[in-house]
């Protein structure tokens with residue numbers, strides 16, 4: 001029963017993260033910058049880091065990225081590598097930060113670092129794919145957007161978690 | 170649980186400061202005359218033209234389904250249209266500064282403005 005429960009729950013979060021990613025792809029971007037993402041789907045990752053643990057967050061993110069690429073027909077294409085790099089780097093960074101510095105920072109700071117890493121990893125992947133270092137001139141713009149995005153994501157994840165703790169009892 | 174700790178705030182402020190400095194610095198970098206437009210597709214150079222007069226040229230690169238139309242007008246360049254899913258390359262509009270890039274990640278197309286003989290990090294890395 002416990003196993004079924006966790007599978008159902010994780011499936012639910014994959015669906016939620018997928019919907020958020022899809023929603024984001026339909027929103028107009030404020031600036032035409034490759035790799036610029038609001039990271040709506042990242043909300044699910046931050047929430048799962050709070051509510052469950054990094055295993056669950058990583059699994060849900062991996063399935064989300066894979067399914068989004070399958071549905072969008074971009075599997076193993078450039079967009080797939082960019083979003084994989086972003087999701088993976090941000091989760092690893094956030095997990096490490098939660099483990100080492102949770103006495104000094106809250107989920108807001110963790111989420112901020114996650115948002116910055118998400119964007120920088122996408123740039124790194126883009127620069128590798130395109131064999132150019134010129135894309136790094138875009139990093140100040142990405143960081144500028146990552147700061148508000150990271151704080152809002154962290155704040156929302158915490159608010160959601162407070163209201164849904166009963167689910168994880 | 171505290172709502173926000175000092176380290177959260179400091180990290181946010183530091184990131185913003187670094188980002189604003191970075192933007193200011195990139196806006197201040199000088200534009201050099203006698204630049205070239207270099208187009209690479211899948212990391213192969215497919216086009217290199219001088220950005221000199223006020224004439225206008227248009228190139229259609231790639232096959233339908235994988236196509237970008239690149240235009241040069243005087244010393245400016247842009248992607249007029251493309252059939253990529255994100256259209257980021259088109260929305261980037263005109264570029265005309267040294268080191269400026271137009272990037273179409275789905276089609277792995279790169280349009281770069283570069284001063285002749287300019288030593289870029291790329292050139293050094295090669």
Ligand SMILES: [Zn+2]
Pocket residue numbers: 251253255256257258259272273274275276
């Ligand atoms: Zn494009």
